[in-house]
Amino acid sequence: MxxxxxxxxxxxxxxxxxxxxxxxxxxxxxxxxxxxxxxxxxxxxxxxxxxxxxxxxxxxxxxxxxxxxxxxxxxxxxxxxxxxxxxxxxxxxxxxxxxxxxxxxxxxxxxxxxxxxxxxxxxxxxxxxxxxxxxxxxxxxxxxxxxxxxxxxxxxxxxxLGFPLFEPVKPIEPASEGLEMLFLKGSGCDGRGYYTEEGFVLLADSTGRRESVQSIKGTADERFRERFIEAGHFVVDGDKVTLTKDHIFRSPSRAAVALLGRTANGWNEWKNAAGKTLHELKRVTAEPDELS
Structure with a gap:
């Protein structure tokens, strides 16, 4: 464009x-x-x-x-x-x-x-x-x-109008657009993605847990994960799932739930390479001395 x-x-x-x-x-x-x-x-x-x-x-x-x-x-x-x-x-x-x-x-x-x-x-x-x-x-x-x-x-x-029919999901040059790679590790997960103006872009080959934890069994979160798998977005390999292609989620929390198989606050789960949370990177107001 x-x-x-x-x-x-x-x-x-x-x-x-x-x-x-x-x-x-x-x-x-x-x-x-x-x-x-x-x-x-x-x-x-x-x-x-x-x-x-x-x-x-x-x-x-x-x-x-x-x-x-x-x-x-x-x-x-x-x-x-x-x-x-x-x-x-x-x-x-x-x-x-x-x-x-x-x-x-x-x-x-x-x-x-x-x-x-x-x-x-x-x-x-x-x-x-x-x-x-x-x-x-x-x-x-x-x-x-x-x-x-x-x-x-x-x-x-x-x-x-809100219909980018011909725009690929994956940012072509993240650095030039000021996008920072974010990571989600632990609980059998290894996720990578970007937080963009459209939502959270989870990158292909990110991996997560196949099974949801007991606390979300029968809830909307478990049903969402099962629909996600049924739609072919995840390939199941034993106790692991792997994302087949880049996918946009409306919130970082939804992307975290998809991988972790449990309730998750994506603003705290997603971190940059230095360990700062997405909350710290995007939501925390700068200190006054940082503005001077």
Missing amino acids: SQRPQTIQIYLPGGDPRGVRVAELTTRIVQVLEVPRSLLGEFLKMPESKQVAVYFLVGQGNDAEDPKVYVGQTSDLPMRFRSHNQEKDFWERALVVISRTQSFTQTHTLFLEWWSLQEAKKAGRYITTNGNNASRPFTPAPLEADCYEIYDTAKTLLAT
Whole structure:
């Protein structure tokens, strides 16, 4: 994603920030509409629903389950969305990419659908639910160049709305972003991760206990760990589990529970190489003499 300053406008057609939202870069023709599933009927009354579009159906998941996405394109959004509403259970929001000047053709959206699906799979942040991989559609070179620009704009707008479909989970250059490696040791665990603005990123190959301790048997914490294993995030090897790929948790405590198999305060469990806790690193107010 471009790191240059940009101005993004978000319009609320119904005045409700939790309702339909329309995002656009003020100098571009691309718009992204975020539509809660409960307001699908309202969206289908809007003129924007009559346009040629590429769209994403998103289910955000939780700490135990990866979010999911379906990538599609159509010149008949009402028909496709009514069908998806009847047949697909997982999605909570539709993200619709259109042109303010109504200049998208089906050639544009066919290429954007194919390219977006490849990029979403490459990023690995969302599980793609499309039944097939599709083949690259024939696209004239000038139009293909336009599609890449449309994609770049849509990628920025989607992330701004809270849907980084094409952003890999793992920080590529942690040091350059001021991220410090954190560790969790003991009780059969060897965890590594980062605390980021999105949550706690637990790194692949971190290991933990297979069995939960008796005190959390039958609780939400044990059920969360079992769902995490069932989802394939952990590979079980005897009394140990190993994380298969980087995973974002909404809190450092959730990441600690996943590894330790017991109730845990992640702010105290996670420490840097010098032994300082995450609490000390991020929450403790600096002493006055340190500010002088």
